[in-house]
Amino acid sequence: MDTSSDSDLVRxxxxxxxxxxxxxxxxxxxxxxxxxxxxxxxxxxEAVTRRAGVGKAALYRRWPSKEAMVVDLVSEMATEHIPTTxxxxxxxxxxxRFVRETMKALRxxxxxxxxxxxxxxxxxxxxxxxALHHAVLGPRRAAVATLLRRATERGELPPxxxxxxxxxxxxxxxxxxxxxxxxxxxxxxxxxxxxxxxxAIAAGR
Numbered sequence: 140m141d142t143s144s145d146s147d148l149v150r151x152x153x154x155x156x157x158x159x160x161x162x163x164x165x166x167x168x169x170x171x172x173x174x175x176x177x178x179x180x181x182x183x184x185e186a187v188t189r190r191a192g193v194g195k196a197a198l199y200r201r202w203p204s205k206e207a208m209v210v211d212l213v214s215e216m217a218t219e220h221i222p223t224t225x226x227x228x229x230x231x232x233x234x235x236r237f238v239r240e241t242m243k244a245l246r247x248x249x250x251x252x253x254x255x256x257x258x259x260x261x262x263x264x265x266x267x268x269x270a271l272h273h274a275v276l277g278p279r280r281a282a283v284a285t286l287l288r289r290a291t292e293r294g295e296l297p298p299x300x301x302x303x304x305x306x307x308x309x310x311x312x313x314x315x316x317x318x319x320x321x322x323x324x325x326x327x328x329x330x331x332x333x334x335x336x337x338x339a340i341a342a343g344r
Contacts, residue, residue: 166191166198167212175252179209179260179267206267213257214274220244222282230290230340235333237283237309242324245317255318283309287340296341305340312336 169191173182184198184205191197202208222237245251261268283306290296312332316322 162193162197163201166193166201167215170208170212171216171249171253174209174256175249178256182209184208206264206270209257210267210270210274213253213271216250217275218278221278224282224285226289230286230293230295231333231337233286233290234309234336235329237286238313238329238333238336241310241313242317242329245314251318254314279310280306300340308336308339 166187170187173187173190177186182205184195187208188195188198198208202211220240222240227233227236245254257267257271261271284302286309287296287300287302287305291298291300312335313324316328317324322328
């Protein structure tokens with residue numbers, strides 16, 4: 140008689156597998172801390188190993204280069220913070236949620252220091268630029284396109300809007316405010332920003 144149970148069939152990772160997962164997470168934290176502290180250009184695989192307290196082999200078994208490591212781990216982080224596309228019922232509601240979710244991500248002390256550095260480095264490194272656009276910017280822009288399409292179907296937006304420009308308007312003002320010039324981002328600012336974005340999107344034809 141088969142006496143196996145579901146718990147027998149699906150067991151948690153133990154031993155070497157659990158250790159490997161632990162090492163990967165340690166490297167992940169070290170990479171982000173090193174990237175935020177020194178910037179992409181000055182960061183090295185050796186510096187990450189020292190910060191993580193692991194050997195070089197631990198990194199090179201996972202990634203063949205610094206670029207591959209950064210793209211992989213930043214992409215993983217970005218995937219966790221893709222804006223929600225659940226229907227709020229209105230374009231204003233969707234924009235408001237997008238703005239607040241983006242603000243939450245940008246307020247993380249490491250994220251706020253890493254993004255400007257990677258954007259600057261991407262202007263000098265076409266391979267990094269292409270990889271980050273595909274893995275980081277692409278999914279976010281696709282999420283915004285979904286919100287715009289839904290607003291058009293509701294009749295809130297005309298069908299001939301400039302979609303590419305509209306997608307830019309979703310994030311650009313907030314990135315500039317939080318990562319470049321600074322200033323308050325309280326509820327009053329969010330309300331004004333949402334109103335301005337909606338008006339600009341509707342006018343962008």
